[in-house]
Amino acid sequence: MAFDLGGGKKRGPSPSMNVTPLVDVVLVLLIIFMVVTPLLTKQMWMTVPAKSDKxxxxxxxxxxxxxxxxxxxxxxxxxxxxxxxVPRDQVVARLQRMLNARPDKIVFFDAGDDVPYGAAMEVLDLARGGNLTVGVLPDKLAD
Known part of the structure; x- marks a missing residue:
């Protein structure tokens, strides 16, 4: 706390803004938005087929x-x-040769869970650099 010790000039009242009305208005707006928001959700009812047991x-x-x-x-x-x-320098040529005989022209990319991210991206960029269509496998293919 600061005390006026009497020395110096007398200062006039310091201007300060009364924020109580502002807080009241903001709280009223908040309550209005909280009440109105659930009413704005749109619903669409549809009939879906029953799930089969098999x-x-x-x-x-x-x-x-x-x-x-x-x-x-x-x-x-x-x-x-x-x-x-396959050696790294022969990957693109071999993939292009294999895909020339195929109608789909897609290479699927798979990296083990323990492969560093940078190494996986280098190989993926290598395949994309050969203008190949690359798909990423989320799961292992069945043998």
Whole structure:
């Protein structure tokens, strides 16, 4: 606390803004918005089919379907195309050669969970640099 010890000039009243009305207005607006917000939600009712008890089966792939081309990288940085180890400098040429005979022209990319992010991105950029369409596998493919 500061005390006026009597020395110096007398100061006039210091101007200060009364914030009580401002706080009252803000609280009233807050209450209005809290009441109105639930009323603004839009609802759309629809009928959905009942869930069946038996699991949905995926149709088997056609017998003449080619297996997907999968480019993988492991923690040691070893690159594989469909489980065949490939040197880094031959990856793009080999992928392009494999995809020339395919109608889909898609390479699936998979990196192990223990592969460093930077190493995985280098391999992904390598495949994209060859103008290949690259899809990222979220899960392992069934053998």
């Amino acid at each position: 699991p949905e089966e995926q149709p088997p792939p056609p017998p003449d379907a080619l297996p997907p081309v999968v480019l993988t990288v492991d923690r040691a940085g070893v690159l594989r195309i469909n489980r065949d180890e």
